[in-house]
Amino acid sequence: MSRDAELRQKLHPIANHLIDEYQAGRLTRREFVRRLSVLGINLSFANFLASACGGGQNAASPTAAVPQTGSPAPQPTLNATPAGAGTPGSVPVVRAAVFMPAGKIDPITIADEGGLCLLSQTGEYLCWADEQLNLRPELATSWQPNDNASVWTFTLRQGVTFHNGKPLRAQDVVATFKRLTDPNSGSNALSAFQGVITPDGIKAKDEYTVVFELQRPFSNFPYLVSSDNYNTIILPEEYDGNYESTFIGTGALKLKEYQPRSKAVFVRNPTYWGKPAIPDMVELRFYEDESARILAFQGREVDVVTHVTASNGQPLFKDSTTQMIEFSSTTHLQVHMRTDTKPFDDRRVRQAIALLLDRPAIINGILLGKADIGNDHPFAPVYPSTDKTVAQRQQDLAKARSLLQAAGYGDGFSIKLVSWRGLAIPDLAAVIQQAAQQVRIRIDIELTDAGTYYGKAVFGESPWLDSTLGITDYGHRGAPDVVLRAALRSDGVWNAAHFKNTTYDRLVDDYAAATDLQRQRQIAKNIEELLLEETPLLITFFERYLIAARRGLSGIEPGAVGHLRLAHARFS
Amino acid sequence: MRWIRQYGIPLLRRLGSSVLTLWLITIVVFAMTNVLPGDVARRILGPFADERAVAALNHQLGTDRPLPEQYIHWLSRLAHGDLGTSLAMRRPVAQLLLPALANSAKLAGSALLVILPLSIFLGLVAAFSEGKALDFLIRLSGLVTTVLPEFVTSIAVILLFAIAIPLFPVTAVAPPHSSLPTQIYYLILPITPVTLVLVGYLCRVMRSSAVEILHTNYIRAAELKGLSRWRLLFWHLLPNALPPVIAVTANQLGYLLGGLVAIEAVFNYPGLGQLLLTAGRQKDFPVLQSGVLLVGLTYVLANTFADLLYWLLNPRLRERG
Numbered sequence: 041m042s043r044d045a046e047l048r049q050k051l052h053p054i055a056n057h058l059i060d061e062y063q064a065g066r067l068t069r070r071e072f073v074r075r076l077s078v079l080g081i082n083l084s085f086a087n088f089l090a091s092a093c094g095g096g097q098n099a100a101s102p103t104a105a106v107p108q109t110g111s112p113a114p115q116p117t118l119n120a121t122p123a124g125a126g127t128p129g130s131v132p133v134v135r136a137a138v139f140m141p142a143g144k145i146d147p148i149t150i151a152d153e154g155g156l157c158l159l160s161q162t163g164e165y166l167c168w169a170d171e172q173l174n175l176r177p178e179l180a181t182s183w184q185p186n187d188n189a190s191v192w193t194f195t196l197r198q199g200v201t202f203h204n205g206k207p208l209r210a211q212d213v214v215a216t217f218k219r220l221t222d223p224n225s226g227s228n229a230l231s232a233f234q235g236v237i238t239p240d241g242i243k244a245k246d247e248y249t250v251v252f253e254l255q256r257p258f259s260n261f262p263y264l265v266s267s268d269n270y271n272t273i274i275l276p277e278e279y280d281g282n283y284e285s286t287f288i289g290t291g292a293l294k295l296k297e298y299q300p301r302s303k304a305v306f307v308r309n310p311t312y313w314g315k316p317a318i319p320d321m322v323e324l325r326f327y328e329d330e331s332a333r334i335l336a337f338q339g340r341e342v343d344v345v346t347h348v349t350a351s352n353g354q355p356l357f358k359d360s361t362t363q364m365i366e367f368s369s370t371t372h373l374q375v376h377m378r379t380d381t382k383p384f385d386d387r388r389v390r391q392a393i394a395l396l397l398d399r400p401a402i403i404n405g406i407l408l409g410k411a412d413i414g415n416d417h418p419f420a421p422v423y424p425s426t427d428k429t430v431a432q433r434q435q436d437l438a439k440a441r442s443l444l445q446a447a448g449y450g451d452g453f454s455i456k457l458v459s460w461r462g463l464a465i466p467d468l469a470a471v472i473q474q475a476a477q478q479v480r481i482r483i484d485i486e487l488t489d490a491g492t493y494y495g496k497a498v499f500g501e502s503p504w505l506d507s508t509l510g511i512t513d514y515g516h517r518g519a520p521d522v523v524l525r526a527a528l529r530s531d532g533v534w535n536a537a538h539f540k541n542t543t544y545d546r547l548v549d550d551y552a553a554a555t556d557l558q559r560q561r562q563i564a565k566n567i568e569e570l571l572l573e574e575t576p577l578l579i580t581f582f583e584r585y586l587i588a589a590r591r592g593l594s595g596i597e598p599g600a601v602g603h604l605r606l607a608h609a610r611f612s
Numbered sequence: 613m614r615w616i617r618q619y620g621i622p623l624l625r626r627l628g629s630s631v632l633t634l635w636l637i638t639i640v641v642f643a644m645t646n647v648l649p650g651d652v653a654r655r656i657l658g659p660f661a662d663e664r665a666v667a668a669l670n671h672q673l674g675t676d677r678p679l680p681e682q683y684i685h686w687l688s689r690l691a692h693g694d695l696g697t698s699l700a701m702r703r704p705v706a707q708l709l710l711p712a713l714a715n716s717a718k719l720a721g722s723a724l725l726v727i728l729p730l731s732i733f734l735g736l737v738a739a740f741s742e743g744k745a746l747d748f749l750i751r752l753s754g755l756v757t758t759v760l761p762e763f764v765t766s767i768a769v770i771l772l773f774a775i776a777i778p779l780f781p782v783t784a785v786a787p788p789h790s791s792l793p794t795q796i797y798y799l800i801l802p803i804t805p806v807t808l809v810l811v812g813y814l815c816r817v818m819r820s821s822a823v824e825i826l827h828t829n830y831i832r833a834a835e836l837k838g839l840s841r842w843r844l845l846f847w848h849l850l851p852n853a854l855p856p857v858i859a860v861t862a863n864q865l866g867y868l869l870g871g872l873v874a875i876e877a878v879f880n881y882p883g884l885g886q887l888l889l890t891a892g893r894q895k896d897f898p899v900l901q902s903g904v905l906l907v908g909l910t911y912v913l914a915n916t917f918a919d920l921l922y923w924l925l926n927p928r929l930r931e932r933g
């Protein structure tokens with residue numbers, strides 16, 4: 041038997057399908073590796089497969105072939121200097137400026153970037169979604185779907201202990217996910233698990249195997265149990281809600297001190313299962329204000345600043361002592377146009393508004409080029425399933441005018457745009473307002489605070505969901521499923537555009553059930569084309585995620601959802 | 613007995629009306645917090661959380677109970693000396709408020725120690741050189757620094773004196789257990805923008821008050837009598853010119869304690885302003901209400917103190933009783 045055939049025999053059918061796709065040239069090496077990672081195949085093995093099956097020149101060692109239980113997961117690192125330059129030597133302390141956590145630190149309820157950034161210092165996930173959207177094994181060493189991706193089996197790492205010395209067992213994982221899917225726990229992750237899994241579907245098969253029986257097929261399910269769904273750090277079975285006193289977890293760092301509204305200090309966990317933490321101490325200082333974070337960095341009081349915006353971070357871009365870590369995210373602003381209300385009940389009007397916008401100018405003007413272009417659908421370019429052959433929508437004033445003319449709005453109309461004052465929203469609102477003036481559409485912008493805009497976040501009691509025209513911010517997600525469903529499906533709970541289209545609904549279900557990438561991409565193409573035609577939403581850009589770090593500091597493990605792991609950071 | 617009649621009864625009356633005022637403030641704050649749309653759990657969990665999770669959290673926090681019940685619950689705990697529990701941080705309000713109040717008081721106190729002497733001095737200099745170039749210069753620069761937003765001056769002083777010339781730290785909090793000089797050193801930069809805003813204002817009040825007094829007949833008479841400049845200044849001018857400055861300063865205390873939001877943000881100073889702003893955003897009414905109550909209380913105390921000073925400085929008030 042050839043080596044190829046031998047390998048294929050051991051692999052899951054979906055993985056074999058991916059190999060076919062890769063060999064046929066329909067997948068790039070990077071996409072191939074990323075898709076394998078979703079199937080629970082560790083990165084070194086995935087890279088080995090890429091080389092073995094695709095004929096790459098740097099075949100990895102076959103000893104890495106089988107996911108090794110108990111072995112440390114390969115650590116993703118962003119190096120400012122080539123790996124190995126500089127000795128790991130002692131790093132006394134790494135200090136980072138992060139967002140002020142919004143409330144009590146409780147993994148169940150946390151919903152803000154400041155809070156979640158704390159979770160991943162000491163806590164770990166079944167898998168870690170890195171900045172390229174690869175899933176890396178963390179507390180799970182491997183995971184397998186059944187044939188239609190409705191049942192997922194996760195094998196846990198052995199030899200892992202919590203900071204209190206208690207060993208990690210399947211019961212802890214089951215309890216963690218039952219808690220998060222329990223409607224009575226106040227879980228912030230409930231909306232992500234809604235319609236996917238209930239507490240009854242989570243079972244321990246043995247001490248180190250957890251089975252998730254889903255309510256429907258879901259090929260991107262591993263993202264829901266990864267760092268991308270940040271509430272899912274694995275907690276002990278007996279967790280009682282008092283997280284703040286211990287920050288209990290399994291991670292490379294453990295809590296030394298937490299001072300609410302001030303800082304959190306972490307030290308090395310001597311019993312960590314993987315590569316030990318490099319710094320003796322990691323200190324996260326909390327700041328309410330972004331300019332304060334950047335000033336503290338410029339004043340050399342911190343070594344890293346998390347999530348810098350392009351506009352505020354500008355002074356750092358040219359600073360020779362600073363390295364900007366930059367990668368694509370799926371964070372975006374959605375401009376919704378209510379498809380059931382005049383004037384947007386006519387699709388031509390919605391298309392016309394979309395055609396007024398000069399997207400490259402918006403990206404350069406508002407985000408100083410730090411964004412990927414959007415094409416009015418949630419498929420960000422960074423998602424592997426995005427079909428990039430669908431033509432990019434371009435500014436076309438003449439076409440916009442003729443569409444409006446045909447729709448009976450040749451003389452324009454007046455409309456109110458509502459949103460909240462924050463992020464790039466006021467700038468985008470102003471750009472839309474100016475663009476609309478060219479076709480005599482008068483937009484009256486009304487910005488409130490975020491709480492007022494979102495209101496009760498249910499239909500009938502929320503300016504967000506009730507307004508005819510509005511702008512809503514969507515954070516990064518490792519897979520597009522949640523946004524595709526909640527923001528656009530007929531029964532979507534965030535469907536501010538009130539978009540109802542049975543073809544779309546069916547396509548989204550098909551997408552979630554599609555287990556191979558080629559199929560996902562075909563469906564994605566249909567969805568992208570349908571949304572371009574219907575244009576319930578304007579999505580003009582996907583922001584890049586920026587982190588500022590002192591030059592020479594390497595080993596930062598970020599995630600676009602807001603993670604900033606510093607356990608393996610070091611100065612060269 | 614005369615003393616009690618003279619000072620005690622007005623003081624008691626004042627305190628009574630202050631308590632009433634503070635109580636009304638709590639009702640207004642409570643009503644305003646709850647008029648804002650959305651509920652506490654929704655603010656904590658964010659717009660994208662599941663409705664059932666929001667309902668469950670509201671139930672855990674007790675924010676699903678009728679509003680009057682929530683208010684009475686808070687008030688009855690207050691009567692027992694308990695400021696309540698923060699809804700967002702889920703820890704005793706006192707643990708959050710008291711350190712913040714202490715920090716704010718430290719900042720406000722240090723600022724006043726600079727602001728008061730400086731504005732009195734500049735106001736007097738301007739008054740004595742009324743109509744001359746120096747007067748004009750002081751008034752103009754005072755006007756300029758008053759209208760500059762604190763946010764801008766804060767960033768400017770940091771860029772200049774902490775980054776370009778690294779003389780001072782960016783963050784205003786001294787390490788724990790620091791000596792007094794170190795603590796003062798850390799506070800110099802954040803005090804600067806407050807000083808810039810208030811000195812211009814207070815110095816103009818001082819100037820106009822002093823100019824008015826300088827034009828009175830009794831000052832002229834004292835001058836003609838040949839009193840020394842110093843005696844004139846400390847015996848006749850200051851006691852009569854200071855009351856408006858004291859009144860205005862007392863009125864600024866609320867701002868100094870709870871209103872330095874921008875300065876606290878830029879210097880990452882854990883004062884009351886930021887805490888209350890966050891509490892407002894999160895509809896965390898126990899924190900907001902107790903905080904406003906504390907600021908209000910300080911304000912009332914400061915004004916009572918200012919009135920006392922008034923009495924002491926003004927013989928006519930003292931005589932009248």
